[in-house]
Amino acid sequence: MFRNVKRAFRRSDQEVLALDDVSFEVGEKEFVAIVGPSGCGKTTLLRMAAGLDFPSAGSVLVGAHEVAGPGPDRAVVFQQFALFPWKTVEENIGFGLRCRGTPSDARAAIVARYVELMGLQGYERAYPQQLSGGMQQRVAIARSYALDPDVLLMDEPFGALDAQTRVVMQEELIKLCRVNPRTALFITHSVEEAVYLADRVVVMTRSPGRIREILDIASVRRREAWEKLEHVEEVMDLESFVHLRTRIWRMLREQQEGAAVPGVPAQPA
Amino acid sequence: MAASVRSASATGRSSAVSSSATRATRDAKRLGGQRRAVLALAAIVPLLILWYVLTSVTHTVSPGRFPSPHDVYQAALQISHGNGYAGGTMSRQVWQSSKLVLMGFAVASGVGVPLGLLMGWSRRAEALINPAFLLLRPIPPLAWIPLAILWFGLGDGAKIFVIWFAAFVPAVINSHTGVRNLDPTLIAAARVHGASPPQIVRHVLIPGALPMIFTGLRLSLQASWTTLVAAELVGAILGLGHVLIVASLDIYPGMILYAMIWVGIMGAAMTKALGVVEKRVIPWRS
Numbered sequence: 360m361f362r363n364v365k366r367a368f369r370r371s372d373q374e375v376l377a378l379d380d381v382s383f384e385v386g387e388k389e390f391v392a393i394v395g396p397s398g399c400g401k402t403t404l405l406r407m408a409a410g411l412d413f414p415s416a417g418s419v420l421v422g423a424h425e426v427a428g429p430g431p432d433r434a435v436v437f438q439q440f441a442l443f444p445w446k447t448v449e450e451n452i453g454f455g456l457r458c459r460g461t462p463s464d465a466r467a468a469i470v471a472r473y474v475e476l477m478g479l480q481g482y483e484r485a486y487p488q489q490l491s492g493g494m495q496q497r498v499a500i501a502r503s504y505a506l507d508p509d510v511l512l513m514d515e516p517f518g519a520l521d522a523q524t525r526v527v528m529q530e531e532l533i534k535l536c537r538v539n540p541r542t543a544l545f546i547t548h549s550v551e552e553a554v555y556l557a558d559r560v561v562v563m564t565r566s567p568g569r570i571r572e573i574l575d576i577a578s579v580r581r582r583e584a585w586e587k588l589e590h591v592e593e594v595m596d597l598e599s600f601v602h603l604r605t606r607i608w609r610m611l612r613e614q615q616e617g618a619a620v621p622g623v624p625a626q627p628a
Numbered sequence: 629m630a631a632s633v634r635s636a637s638a639t640g641r642s643s644a645v646s647s648s649a650t651r652a653t654r655d656a657k658r659l660g661g662q663r664r665a666v667l668a669l670a671a672i673v674p675l676l677i678l679w680y681v682l683t684s685v686t687h688t689v690s691p692g693r694f695p696s697p698h699d700v701y702q703a704a705l706q707i708s709h710g711n712g713y714a715g716g717t718m719s720r721q722v723w724q725s726s727k728l729v730l731m732g733f734a735v736a737s738g739v740g741v742p743l744g745l746l747m748g749w750s751r752r753a754e755a756l757i758n759p760a761f762l763l764l765r766p767i768p769p770l771a772w773i774p775l776a777i778l779w780f781g782l783g784d785g786a787k788i789f790v791i792w793f794a795a796f797v798p799a800v801i802n803s804h805t806g807v808r809n810l811d812p813t814l815i816a817a818a819r820v821h822g823a824s825p826p827q828i829v830r831h832v833l834i835p836g837a838l839p840m841i842f843t844g845l846r847l848s849l850q851a852s853w854t855t856l857v858a859a860e861l862v863g864a865i866l867g868l869g870h871v872l873i874v875a876s877l878d879i880y881p882g883m884i885l886y887a888m889i890w891v892g893i894m895g896a897a898m899t900k901a902l903g904v905v906e907k908r909v910i911p912w913r914s
Contacts, residue, residue, distance in 0.1 A: 431822030441817035445835035455821035
């Protein structure tokens with residue numbers, strides 16, 4: 360998907376390299392999370408996949424095609440939900456379908472399915488402002504899912520939620536992905552969240568944003584049968600989980616310490 | 629009066645506990661309206677009493693300077709019957725002024741709001757229009773009256789033109805700001821969910837700018853009233869401003885005050901009506 364991507368920004372007549380030589384691929388129906396310190400360009404990567412931003416060099420491909428602009432095949436769930444305040448829950452979920460020209464009865468059926476799947480029954484006609492943050496993000500996820508996109512892009516979707524809601528949403532997302540597997544790119548700064556949710560975790564470094572390492576979580580998850588455990592905290596107690604989490608933390612920490620010594624090549628641990 | 633307010637708020641509190649959350653907020657709002665009406669009366673009634681006492685009981689204020697309630701009543705009687713006063717009955721005068729305000733306001737918002745939206749949406753349109761707009765803006769609308777009279781004579785056309793100019797500016801500026809202040813993430817969200825530019829305008833830009841558009845419309849309406857009365861003072865054959873100037877030449881304080889009261893009532897009624905429309909059009913802002 361990402362091939363030698365570079366992105367430079369102009370800040371007061373200075374070129375700042377935000378992303379340098381980032382290459383990785385997200386497989387079909389694979390859930391990839393990107394973790395990294397703020398300012399490592401992870402959101403920029405996601406925006407490029409969405410077609411809201413473009414690389415200065417290299418290319419971003421979805422399927423066989425280079426990304427030329429935004430499209431409903433790559434729906435985005437934003438950190439700040441970005442629901443339309445003037446549309447009801449139903450109208451928000453059905454927004455993409457309406458833009459696509461889906462007939463209203465077919466649209467209503469799809470909307471009803473996602474209302475049920477996300478536990479939003481009874482709130483169909485509510486406006487986003489009347490809902491809690493967690494409910495709003497459910498609506499946003501449903502809005503993206505309803506389009507049946509090839510790729511689901513999530514930019515710190517739970518970053519604006521309180522800790523308890525966040526855990527509930529993580530569990531729900533896991534369930535949703537099990538029912539409805541999707542190629543997904545997930546940005547987060549929470550190491551736990553990345554390890555819990557993703558098949559693979561891309562760890563990034565800062566200024567310029569580079570890939571530090573890509574960890575395979577799926578094989579560990581399968582081997583240790585994380586799926587059998589229902590709750591986040593049970594998975595997080597497992598030795599295999601703790602091990603992965605510690606590894607990632609160590610990588611992130613060594614960056615902070617290494618920041619004073621630029622140019623130190625990052626070696627896999 | 630104070631006792632009834634207190635008991636009303638007490639029931640409000642108990643119902644908030646007993647009923648569902650939405651019921652409770654609705655109750656609270658209704659009680660707020662009641663309380664507000666009580667407070668409004670509490671402010672207006674003493675003023676009316678004071679007016680009556682000073683002009684009619686103690687005669688502190690001479691009727692030549694400020695009319696008594698009875699003078700105003702006499703004036704109201706005169707203008708309501710037969711040929712009325714200054715060219716017509718009060719209902720005709722009020723209708724004439726309201727008609728011009730509504731027409732000027734409709735034309736101004738019909739042109740101003742789309743223009744403001746366009747300027748907010750397209751940088752090119754903004755670059756094209758804004759300089760001319762910035763030059764025309766500081767000219768007070770009333771300064772256009774002489775030119776308007778030259779162009780359109782003393783009839784309705786001149787007044788509609790001047791009102792249009794006065795109401796146009798706030799309509800444009802606020803619609804423009806409404807689009808400019810729109811959260812860019814919402815536009816991005818529309819784009820990544822497949823919205824085309826016309827769909828973005830319809831589903832995101834216009835509803836997103838609506839609160840600001842209505843702020844602009846409210847200012848426009850106020851400007852329309854102010855300008856109309858001023859324009860009628862300068863030259864008209866009918867209308868509230870015309871009544872005011874004729875009554876002033878006749879040294880008729882009762883009629884002056886009666887006409888002013890109607891200016892106030894109509895201005896408030898139109899603002900209120902716009903508020904009702906706003907609540908209808910923007911149901912999500914509760």
